[in-house]
Amino acid sequence: MKTEALFNESRVICPGMVYLPSFADSDQLHQALQPVLTASPLRQMQTSRGFPMSVRTSNCGTAGWISDRKGYRYTAIDPLTEQPWPDMPEVFSSLAMRAATEAGYDGFRPDACLINYYVPGTQMGAHQDKDERDFDQPIVSVSLGIDARFFVIGPERKGTSTAVDLSDGDVVVFGGASRKFYHGVRKLKSATHAVWGECRCNLTFRKAL
Ligand SMILES: O=C(O)CCC(=O)C(=O)O
16 A cells, blocks of 8 residues: 555644544434434345445435445435435534534535444545435545544545554535535444444435435
């Protein structure tokens, strides 16, 4: 892997992308997540090329992001349970709205929360979030559990990346110029968190529809 610059300053990672350390209440979110995962369990989705995704996922909100051989999209119905996705807990939506406002994006009202579950050894390759209708709306990404190295490249997949080491409770908001920047998560190192155990949970809030 090429060396990448490690971001260690406060707030602005790159134009439009704001880092809010220790912004989220991890215990409260952990509690609120349990009934969501009972209703719509974590599962390993397939990429459009038929490969299993590294992370397990689920969703809550009126729209849920899915991936299968037909491609990437939002659905109102969970294909696993054939029921609507569970409601987004109020503590989730209020956190996402507060974080967006804090980062300078007023009026954000998420309708989708993608839940990404990482265990040590899993990762997320560089990608853009571009399945949403309105790219003027930011994305709020909440890190819970064990640490992970998040990286952002820019509008093209190729280029120098900037890395940010994210810990439990950290939030990254990306909108404006960075809304469609390529980003991802490096392979997780082994660790254990007192509440989340040997895993990292990422909640990604979006206005999908
Ligand atoms: O896990 C993360 O911090 C990033 C998740 C992500 O990039 C995504 O869901 O699109």
